[in-house]
Amino acid sequence: MxxxxxxxxxAPLAQRMRGLSDRSIAWLFIxxxxxxxxxxxxxPLIWTIKLSFTxxxxxxxxxTPIDVGIDNYVSVLTDPDxxxxxxxxxxxxxxxxxxxxxxxxxxxxxxxxxxxGHGFWTTLILIPxxxxxxxxxxxxxxxxxxxTGLFNVIASFISxxxxxxxxxxxxxxxxxxxxxxxxxxxxxxxxxLICLAGLRSIPDYIYEAAEVxxxxxxxxxxxxxxxxxxPFIMLAVLFRGIENFKMFDMVNLLTSGGPxxxxxxxxxxxxxxxxxxxxxxxxxxxxxxLFVAVFGLANxxxxxxxxxxxx
Amino acid sequence: MRKGISTAHSVVDPSSGSQWFASxxxxxxxxxxxxxxxxxxxxxxxxxxxxxxxxxxxxxSPSVEGYCNLFTTRSxxxxxxxxxxxxxxxxxxxxxxxxxxxxxxxxxxxxxxANSLIIAFGSTIVSVGFGVMAAYAFSRFKVxxxxxxxxxxxxxxxxxxxxxxxxxxxxxxxxxxxxxxLGMILLYSxxxxxxxxxxxxxxxxxxxxxxxxxxMVDGYTRLQAFRKVVLPQAVTGIVATAIFCLIFAWxxxxxxxxxxxxxxxxxxxxxxxxIGEGGMDWPAVAAGTTLFLVPILVFTVLLRKHLLRGITxxxxxx
Numbered sequence: 001m002x003x004x005x006x007x008x009x010x011a012p013l014a015q016r017m018r019g020l021s022d023r024s025i026a027w028l029f030i031x032x033x034x035x036x037x038x039x040x041x042x043x044p045l046i047w048t049i050k051l052s053f054t055x056x057x058x059x060x061x062x063x064t065p066i067d068v069g070i071d072n073y074v075s076v077l078t079d080p081d082x083x084x085x086x087x088x089x090x091x092x093x094x095x096x097x098x099x100x101x102x103x104x105x106x107x108x109x110x111x112x113x114x115x116x117g118h119g120f121w122t123t124l125i126l127i128p129x130x131x132x133x134x135x136x137x138x139x140x141x142x143x144x145x146x147x148t149g150l151f152n153v154i155a156s157f158i159s160x161x162x163x164x165x166x167x168x169x170x171x172x173x174x175x176x177x178x179x180x181x182x183x184x185x186x187x188x189x190x191x192x193l194i195c196l197a198g199l200r201s202i203p204d205y206i207y208e209a210a211e212v213x214x215x216x217x218x219x220x221x222x223x224x225x226x227x228x229x230x231p232f233i234m235l236a237v238l239f240r241g242i243e244n245f246k247m248f249d250m251v252n253l254l255t256s257g258g259p260x261x262x263x264x265x266x267x268x269x270x271x272x273x274x275x276x277x278x279x280x281x282x283x284x285x286x287x288x289x290l291f292v293a294v295f296g297l298a299n300x301x302x303x304x305x306x307x308x309x310x311x
Numbered sequence: 312m313r314k315g316i317s318t319a320h321s322v323v324d325p326s327s328g329s330q331w332f333a334s335x336x337x338x339x340x341x342x343x344x345x346x347x348x349x350x351x352x353x354x355x356x357x358x359x360x361x362x363x364x365x366x367x368x369x370x371x372s373p374s375v376e377g378y379c380n381l382f383t384t385r386s387x388x389x390x391x392x393x394x395x396x397x398x399x400x401x402x403x404x405x406x407x408x409x410x411x412x413x414x415x416x417x418x419x420x421x422x423x424x425a426n427s428l429i430i431a432f433g434s435t436i437v438s439v440g441f442g443v444m445a446a447y448a449f450s451r452f453k454v455x456x457x458x459x460x461x462x463x464x465x466x467x468x469x470x471x472x473x474x475x476x477x478x479x480x481x482x483x484x485x486x487x488x489x490x491x492x493l494g495m496i497l498l499y500s501x502x503x504x505x506x507x508x509x510x511x512x513x514x515x516x517x518x519x520x521x522x523x524x525x526x527m528v529d530g531y532t533r534l535q536a537f538r539k540v541v542l543p544q545a546v547t548g549i550v551a552t553a554i555f556c557l558i559f560a561w562x563x564x565x566x567x568x569x570x571x572x573x574x575x576x577x578x579x580x581x582x583x584x585x586i587g588e589g590g591m592d593w594p595a596v597a598a599g600t601t602l603f604l605v606p607i608l609v610f611t612v613l614l615r616k617h618l619l620r621g622i623t624x625x626x627x628x629x
Contacts (some may be wrong), residue, residue, distance in 0.1 A: 022452055029448035031440045033464065033504050040479070040501030041467040047478035052353075055423040067581045107340060110333035113325040117334070123612060124341045128346060130607045134564035135600050139351055150350050158541055170344055185344060197551075201517065239506070241436055246471040249564035253583055267565075270473045275569065280477060286472030294469040302462060306626075 006181055018197065045291075053282035059278040062303050072285035082286065083267040084261060091176060092251075092265055096183045097237055103184070104191030105233060109225075111192075122196075129189045137253030140182045142252075153234040169255050175262045186258040191236045193216045198232030199225065234305045238298065245294055348604075354597035359405065362593040377594025379403035381420050381585065381602075385412040420599060427577040428606065429492055431560040434499035439553045441500070442507025443515075443545070447537055449508070450515040451523075461508070468505045472565040480570055492575045495567070499560040506559070507552050514548025515541065553608070561607060578603050 052072055056065035076082055096276070107125065111118050128136070143151040147164035156163040168178040202224065210220045247269035257264035257272075270290070274283035325333075355364050356373040385407050396413060399405045407414050448454060449461060479498065480489060488494030522544065523536040531539065542549075568580040582599040585592050 003345060013484075020406065022533060026452035026454050027446040029444035030460070033508060034460075035447040036437075036497070036501050036504055037464065038469050040498055041470065041475070043477050044478035044482065045470065047481070048474060051478070054533060058481075088384060103340075107337060110337050113330045113333035115325075115330040115337075118337070121334075121337050121341045125337070125344060127604075128344060130558055131600070131604055132562035132564060132579040132582075134562070134581050136580040138596065139600055140347070142354075142459075142591075142596075143347055143350065145363075148367060150347070150361050150367055153367055154346075172352040185347070211409075228344075242469050248471070248473060249500065249579075251565075267471050267473055270471060274473060284474070284477070287471060291470050291474065295466055298466070298469060299462065302465070306458070 018037075021142050048284045048287055051281055052288050054281045056280045056284075057278045058274075058280040065281070072282045075282065076286045076289055081269065082260070085266045088176065088261075088263060089245060089247070089265045092180060092183070092247065092263075093241060094178060095180045096187070096244050098183045099180070100188045100191045100240060101233060101237060102235070104188045107188070107192045107194045108199055109194035111196055115285065123289050126189045126193065128186045131186070133186065133250035136139070136182065136186055136254050137250035140178075141169060141254055144178060149165065170259055172259055172262050175255055175259055179254055179263055181246075182254065183248060187240060191233075191240065194232050194236040195229055198229035201232075202228045207261070231305060231309050234301075234308065238301055238305065242294060242303075245290075334507070349462050351597050352601050354593055355601045357594050357597075359592060359594055362597070374406075375402055375596075376406050377592075377598040379406055380592050380595035381598045382418055383407075384415045384418050386415045387411060388413050419576075420578070420585075422583040423576055423578045424602070426492060426495075426575055427561060427579075427603075430499060430577060431557050433492070433496040434503060434560045435553055435556040437496065437500035438503035438507045438556050439511075439549060441504050442511050442552065443542070443549060445504075445508045446511035446515050447541060449512050451520065461512070464505045464508050468502065472502075473569070475570040478568060479566075483570070490573060490575045493572065495575050495577070498566055498570070499563060502566075503556040503559055503565075507556055510547070510552045510555065511548055514545055514552070520542045550615045557610070558607060 051065075053069060054065035055065060055068050055072075057063065077160075083145055085229070111122055140151075143149050144167070146152055146167040149163075151168065152163040152166065155161075156165075166174065168174050206224055206228075207220060209223060216224070246267055247265050248271065251268060253266055255263045257268040270286055271284055273279050273286060353369075353371075355377045356375070357368070357371055357424070358374045358376050361368050361371045361374075365536075383403055388411065390411065393408060393411060393413060396408075399408050404414050406475075449457060454460065483489040483491075483494050486494075488497070490553050513597065518541060523531075525541045526536040527533065562579060564579040565575070567577045571580070578599070582596060582603065585595045585599060
């Protein structure tokens with residue numbers, strides 16, 4: 001008590017000090033993050049923009065780059081391969097997010113029933129997302145092997161077709177789904193974990209009030225659970241959307257874009273242009289176009305998210 | 312403090328019927344999703360021949376050959392040379408000898424694994440440290456252009472890594488940071504700090520301002536209130552965020568494969584290129600994958616309670 005009194009005594013002075021320092025604390029706290037991002041993200045971004053207007057080739061650093069204006073942008077936007085890659089990416093992003101959200105939310109909702117042992121099972125389910133997408137892609141290529149691959153053996157056991165009659169990674173109609181399956185296997189737990197956090201953030205008293213009002217479970221789900229978890233789901237979708245739009249590592253190790261260019265998502269095309277054909281200027285322009293596209297979509301999305309949160 | 316009141320026999324406790332249904336579905340999903348992983352771990356203990364047999368072998372005689380191949384390099388030798396060697400020391404040497412090979416030395420797996428550990432933990436400390444400060448400032452203070460700054464921070468994560476890699480490589484070469492652990496720590500910190508700020512801001516937003524305000528009325532300064540009131544309340548969120556950052560840095564492949572080649576190379580670009588005689592050495596790859604998973608698995612299990620309580624900031628409930 002005495003201690004409390006002693007601390008309370010200089011309050012007016014402290015109050016004035018605080019009034020002065022909040023602003024500087026704010027900048028002191030935000031500063032390091034901003035500096036790091038300026039050095040490692042913004043500076044390279046500006047460099048990329050600069051390169052995108054030249055014919056620079058990273059494998060010929062001594063050649064003087066020539067200013068080519070917007071030629072690179074024009075050739076990216078008129079390149080049918082680029083549009084094919086964008087379609088492949090859109091297919092991949094849509095189906096992975098749709099399935100992950102559906103399964104992830106369902107699992108989180110079931111886990112929130114807090115049955116005996118739910119902690120153990122949650123931990124088990126979380127494991128796939130902890131592995132490296134590159135290592136996972138590499139290993140699923142093993143599981144997808146025709147005939148001896150475990151996936152093929154199990155799929156043939158269920159469906160009855162011969163395990164050597166199909167190749168998930170080698171056939172044009174199957175390959176896009178092969179990468180979707182691996183991504184869903186891997187990242188559903190991520191969406192589940194964020195949904196679970198959302199479900200746990202709903203205070204019991206809201207349900208208690210609903211019970212008192214005799215609202216049905218069904219009504220409680222649609223009027224309480226879903227709206228309150230929605231910002232969390234939207235955040236999970238945002239992060240998965242951005243990550244999968246940039247998807248490179250898993251697909252690179254599963255199919256490297258093949259067969260043909262069936263699974264060539266945007267990042268794989270970018271890597272081919274930048275590190276195999278060494279068209280640095282062209283690929284910089286492609287990168288900027290991709291960035292602007294995600295940036296624009298995410299901007300609209302975040303506005304919607306804030307709108308829902310502030311409701 | 313008063314947690315007993317709201318939890319015991321509350322009207323909102325799920326019925327035992329719904330619990331039973333939920334447990335059946337969840338357990339089924341968990342078991343199915345585990346099959347590939349169990350298969351990875353099993354393959355690590357198979358011989359190369361067993362790993363690609365048809366039908367796939369569920370029962371097999373375990374071998375440490377995969378782990379031997381992961382950690383050693385071997386060379387094929389003539390019978391005369393092998394006969395001239397001293398008796399085999401250890402299991403790996405015995406296996407190699409039985410295939411008319413001799414262990415030539417350690418492989419690069421151990422140093423690559425150490426690089427992964429150093430870079431992942433280093434970058435997590437930086438990004439969560441910076442992130443919690445920025446998140447607090449964004450959560451509590453009137454920052455000009457707050458939404459724009461927050462969106463700017465998020466937007467840095469939208470750039471495809473391949474696109475950033477070229478200028479980063481040129482920049483690092485100028486600064487002497489190419490293929491160094493410090494360079495990779497800085498790079499991963501910058502990538503992770505956006506996730507860190509966003510997740511932590513969400514967590515800190517849910518801690519009632521009244522707690523700090525009460526502490527400040529008691530004479531705490533703003534910084535003391537941050538350290539002694541907000542940080543302890545945010546522990547769950549900080550831990551969850553740190554795990555996400557760790558997972559990312561540990562698993563990162565695109566930057567690692569494009570920017571590192573030797574000294575600072577991490578495990579993910581290394582594991583897929585383990586090749587034996589006549590193709591992929593799947594047991595060695597599986598062994599590497601298994602070992603690669605263990606540190607994070609242990610870490611997650613230790614922190615399970617924090618993860619599972621999720622967001623029990625439950626400000627209103629307390």
